[in-house]
Structure formats: C-alpha cells, structure tokens
Amino acid sequence: MIAIIDYGMGNLRSVQKAFEKAGGDAIITQDASEIKNAKKIVLPGVGAIRPAMEKLRNLNLISVIEETIRNEKPFLGICLGLQLLFEKSVEGGEVKALGILKGNVTRFKSLKVPHMGWNQIAIKNFANPIFKGIENNADVYFCHSYFVEPADSTVSAATTDYGRNYTSAITQKNIFGVQFHPEKSQSVGIKILENFVNL
Amino acid sequence: MLKKRIIPCLDVKDGRVVKGVNFVELRDAGDPVSVAEAYDKQGADEIIFLDITASHEKRPIILDIVKHTAEKVFMPLTVGGGIQSVDDIRELLSAGADKVSLNSSAIKNPQLITEAANRYGSQCIVVAIDAKKNGSHWDVYINGGRVKTDKEAIIWAKEVEQLGAGEILLTSMDADGTKNGFDLALTDAVCKAVNIPVIASGGAGKIEDFADVFIKTNVDAALAASVFHYGELTIPQVKNFLYQKSIEVRL
Numbered sequence: 199m200i201a202i203i204d205y206g207m208g209n210l211r212s213v214q215k216a217f218e219k220a221g222g223d224a225i226i227t228q229d230a231s232e233i234k235n236a237k238k239i240v241l242p243g244v245g246a247i248r249p250a251m252e253k254l255r256n257l258n259l260i261s262v263i264e265e266t267i268r269n270e271k272p273f274l275g276i277c278l279g280l281q282l283l284f285e286k287s288v289e290g291g292e293v294k295a296l297g298i299l300k301g302n303v304t305r306f307k308s309l310k311v312p313h314m315g316w317n318q319i320a321i322k323n324f325a326n327p328i329f330k331g332i333e334n335n336a337d338v339y340f341c342h343s344y345f346v347e348p349a350d351s352t353v354s355a356a357t358t359d360y361g362r363n364y365t366s367a368i369t370q371k372n373i374f375g376v377q378f379h380p381e382k383s384q385s386v387g388i389k390i391l392e393n394f395v396n397l
Numbered sequence: 398m399l400k401k402r403i404i405p406c407l408d409v410k411d412g413r414v415v416k417g418v419n420f421v422e423l424r425d426a427g428d429p430v431s432v433a434e435a436y437d438k439q440g441a442d443e444i445i446f447l448d449i450t451a452s453h454e455k456r457p458i459i460l461d462i463v464k465h466t467a468e469k470v471f472m473p474l475t476v477g478g479g480i481q482s483v484d485d486i487r488e489l490l491s492a493g494a495d496k497v498s499l500n501s502s503a504i505k506n507p508q509l510i511t512e513a514a515n516r517y518g519s520q521c522i523v524v525a526i527d528a529k530k531n532g533s534h535w536d537v538y539i540n541g542g543r544v545k546t547d548k549e550a551i552i553w554a555k556e557v558e559q560l561g562a563g564e565i566l567l568t569s570m571d572a573d574g575t576k577n578g579f580d581l582a583l584t585d586a587v588c589k590a591v592n593i594p595v596i597a598s599g600g601a602g603k604i605e606d607f608a609d610v611f612i613k614t615n616v617d618a619a620l621a622a623s624v625f626h627y628g629e630l631t632i633p634q635v636k637n638f639l640y641q642k643s644i645e646v647r648l
Contacts, residue, residue: 219471312520316399318398382495
C-alpha cells in the first residue's frame, strides 16, 4: 500500500488515479498510523510552500515524514513535495522547510514564470531505478516557479534546461523527488510511477 | 528546451461537447471524456474544457466530467466558464482540474485572482482575456464576448499578472471564427507586456497559422477548436509541421 499524504495541497486525486494506472494501490490519507503502516510514501503538492509547511505542522505530520524517511521506506516527493524536503525556500520571504536534504529552493530569474509546459529531463544515472525504461531527454510536464539547489550535487538525479540547467529530480538512498508532474506526463510519467511502485 | 504547446479546446454545454467532434475512432463524439481521451492519444499537450452551461445550478455536471476525465487522461486539464468564487475553484481542482480559467469574474472581482493564487498557487490560475480591436488599442469583453468592459487588453494583461495570474489565455475576437490565422499583433503586444506564459486563441485555420504565431511572437501555446474537432488537421500533423520549421515541440 502506498500512502499519498493529504495536507490540503492540491491534486491528490490525479496522483492516486495515476498510481492506479501504474499498477499501484494508493490511499489518500492524513492519518499518522496509516502513513506509518504504508510500504511507500508519496508527498505530492501544488501551491505555495508557506501554507504547505503550516498544514504539515498543524496536522502533526512532520515527525511522521521524518520517521518514514529514517526507516528507509521509499519516499517520493512531487513538485512542492520535492521542494519541501530541502532546508529553506525564498518563496514568500523566507520559509524554513523540512530540511531532510541539504540545500535551498530558489526562484527562476529573467524568464517567464511559471516554467509551464513540457520540457526534457537529462538523466544523470541510468542505473537509478526510478528512470528504468525512460529515455534520456524524455519530455515531462512542469508547472512551477521555484526550483531546488541541492548542496550535494550527487543528490541531483536529472536536470532540465530552463534558462540554465537546474535539478529536476533527486535521489538519496530511499528518497526520490521530481519537480515535474509524473501524474500529468502521459506514458512517461506513468512509467516513472510504475518504477516507484516496483521498488 | 521548453516546448511550444498545442491545446485543443472543447466547449461543453450541459455535459455535452457543443456540435460534437468528427473523429472516426470515437464512439460518442459528444462525450467530453471520450473526446479528451482521443486528444490524449493524438499527443495533445493539454486540454481545455470551456463550460458554457448557462445555469450555475448545473455545475455538478462539469465537476463530474472533470472527475471522469482525470481518471482516464494523464495530461494537464484546464477548466473555464462560470467560475465565480474560490469555492468553485476548489471544487474543480479537487475534482482533478490542474488549472482553472477565469474570465468575467476576474473583471468583476479582480481580487478573486489574488485570493485564488494565494490559496492554490499562481500556476493553476489562468485568466482568459477576450479582446477586440478598437482603433489603436484592444478592448476587453466579457460574458462570452457580449459585454464590452472599460478595460484595455494590454493594461489588463499586466494587471492580471500583478494580481497573481500564472498564465493568460488570449482570444482575439476579431480573428476567432475567421480561420485566417492567429491575431499576431495582439498576441505579440500581450507577450511583450507580461512575463507569464500566454496561450494564443482564435483564428487557426491552416497548418501554417500555427508556425506563424510561434515564429512571429513569443507565445507559449496555441489553442484551436474546430480545425481539430472536424479533423481538418490532426495534432500530430501540426506538430510535425512545426518540428520541420525548427519550432520546439513534443513529438
């Protein structure tokens, strides 16, 4: 069972349906024990990081997320769910995030923002299980104004060119994160979710 | 590279696609979910449902359609038409819409843009601007093009960006229905005025029109309805043509 963490930020149903399509059994929940009992955890999210952190705090989910990551359960952050893993974001002043990974979240400059539409991922390590069967430079769907800058560049699993090459996917042990929306990236996205289901 | 997007738009009334869609492979050409699936297979980059149902009491119909579409189609879905409040937006997003498009309500209550952007993020708030040339400028119209407002399109475009819109869906009322190509002057003027993505709409008739709008303006996406619905052009045809013209598209 995969637990999709429900903290009131966005397109949970689309994520759940995409996991079903990928052959996974996913529930949408904000219940700490359900999340702890799940085999895999997904932190989705669209929207702003400040209310996202507030909601995670109010629902007492921060320690639950930290615990599941410590227990090395496969964890997938999508879009805002990826950004939340880092230390802080410049969105709306400065917001302290979960700090599970070292590095910050910053905003695109001198470009049309949001970065919206289909763009390519340059995969850094083809042995990465999340990219099994995915072609290098595959197009996936993006919709975001901020991006992550990992302090440790080995965390970066794929990059995307939007004015510059930025990190569009990360991996560290059991933690996976994607800046794009696999649930909206047609067959390529479903394949990535299938890879997560099969971990 | 970020790709230029090709977006089919469906007018939906009382749960049915207006005038239907003429695809041979479709079982029910009036069913928005089936049509969305067909466009998904063709490789559309996004799809837009424009709900032109007159009665607000019938909103559950479009919500139901959005729910069923989001179960079957894994690409971005925008829904516009009749959205009056943050509650309407919340309902559409939780049904599975990725973006909502505001038009008349944004003019009547510009704070709705800000309120919605603060709550759900700018990335899901599209503002639709229906513009018609008047001398040396463009007037903004609402209520499906029936009512002229005192807004000027370029100024309004900048204003909606400031208010928190994440994208502009720009329809030229002069070009719409003519099949003589997109309104390049209007599209260019709006693209130069704002720093958010712009979708050009109205006037697509032949394959060259799509190349024109991407070569001559900095627009991010092109929307069309009838040329796709009646099978005059397919999405792969348009994309292959753009690719030959060295325009970045997702094939």
